[in-house]
C-alpha cells in the first residue's frame with residue numbers, strides 16, 4: 606500500500622522550469638507540514654536520499670532523482686501584527702512568490718515591490734536569499750519556520766541565524782536538512798522606495814508614475830523583467846545560470862588593462878564583473894547546440910528549446926565555464942542547484 610501523499614516513479618518534467626525529463630523514486634506533495642515526519646519515516650522512504658523541491662525554477666536535473674522528492678502545498682497568508690507603520694505577515698511555503706508580492710501590493714504594503722515576478726514558491730525564497738533590482742528578501746525577513754530533518758523537530762530561525770549573503774544562506778550548507786515551512790516578513794506602510802537600480806526610473810517615467818508608489822515600482826520591475834528575461838512558460842530556463850565573479854584587486858587591474866570596457870561594479874563582497882558581458886564577449890550569447898542554448902535575449906540565461914536533457918544543458922554550461930576560464934582566468938559559479 607502506498608501512503609496517499611506518495612506517488613511512485615513520479616515524472617518531474619512539470620516540476621522544473623527547464624522542463625527537462627527526470628523521474629523520482631517517490632514524490633510527496635504535502636499540504637499539512639505536520640505530516641513531514643511521518644512521510645520521512647515510511648519504510649519506503651526512510652533510507653533514501655531526499656530533495657525538498659519548490660516550483661523547480663532554480664534546479665537542473667541532470668538525471669533521475671534516486672530518492673524522495675518532497676514538496677509543500679501549504680498556501681496560507683495571514684497578518685500576525687499590524688500597527689500604524691509596519692505589518693508582520695506569516696506566509697506558508699507553498700504560496701507562489703509573485704502571488705505574495707501581489708497580495709502585499711493590494712494592501713499597499715512596501716518591501717517586496719522590487720522582487721515582483723520572481724518565479725518559484727515562498728519556501729525557496731530564503732534558500733538563495735532571492736534578490737533583484739536592488740532588493741533582497743533578507744531586507745524584510747524576520748523569521749523562518751523550519752522542520753529540521755536531522756533533529757526530527759520544528760524550529761524558528763531569526764534573520765541572524767540564516768546568515769544571508771549575496772544569493773547565499775546558511776540553508777545551502779546543509780541542503781535538504783531544513784524544510785522551510787513558513788516565513789514571517791516585516792513590511793512597511795511607508796518604506797522608502799528603491800528606484801535607483803538602472804532602468805527603474807526610466808520605466809517609472811514611461812508609466813507617468815509621479816510620485817512613485819510600491820505598485821508602480823512593481824509595475825516598472827515587471828515591464829523590465831518581461832523585456833529582458835525569457836518566460837519559462839514559453840521556453841525552459843532557470844533565470845540567471847551564472848553568478849557575477851568577484852575580482853581580486855590584482856586580477857581586476859590585469860583584466861582592465863586588457864579589456865578597458867570591462868563592466869565592473871561595487872558589491873558588499875568587493876568588485877564584481879558582469880558574467881553576462883564575459884559570456885557575450887566569449888561569443889556564447891545566442892549559441893545553440895541541438896535544443897540546449899544560451900538565450901539570444903540574455904547571455905546569463907541557458908535555455909531548453911524543447912527536447913534538451915539536463916545533462917546536455919549542464920555540458921553546455923561546463924563548456925562556457927571552461928571558455929571563460931581560458932579567456933579571462935575567471936571562475937563562473939553556477940546559481941541553480943545541479944542534481
Ligand SMILES: Cc1cc2nc3c(=O)[nH]c(=O)nc-3n(C[C@H](O)[C@H](O)[C@H](O)COP(=O)(O)OP(=O)(O)OC[C@H]3O[C@@H](n4cnc5c(N)ncnc54)[C@H](O)[C@@H]3O)c2cc1C
Pocket residue numbers: 622656657658659660661662663664677698723724725726727728729730732733734735736737780781783784785786834835836837842843844845942
Ligand atoms: C525566469 C527566471 C527568473 C529568475 N529571476 C530571479 C531573480 O531575479 N532573483 C533570484 O534570486 N532568483 C531568480 N530566479 C531563480 C528562482 O526563481 C529562485 O531561486 C526561486 O526562489 C526558486 O523557487 P522554487 O520554488 O522554484 O525553488 P526550487 O527551484 O524548487 O528550489 C531551489 C532550492 O531551494 C530548495 N528548496 C525549495 N523549497 C524549499 C523548502 N520549502 N525548504 C527547504 N528548501 C527548499 C531546493 O532544494 C533547492 O535547493 C529566476 C528563475 C527564473 C526561471
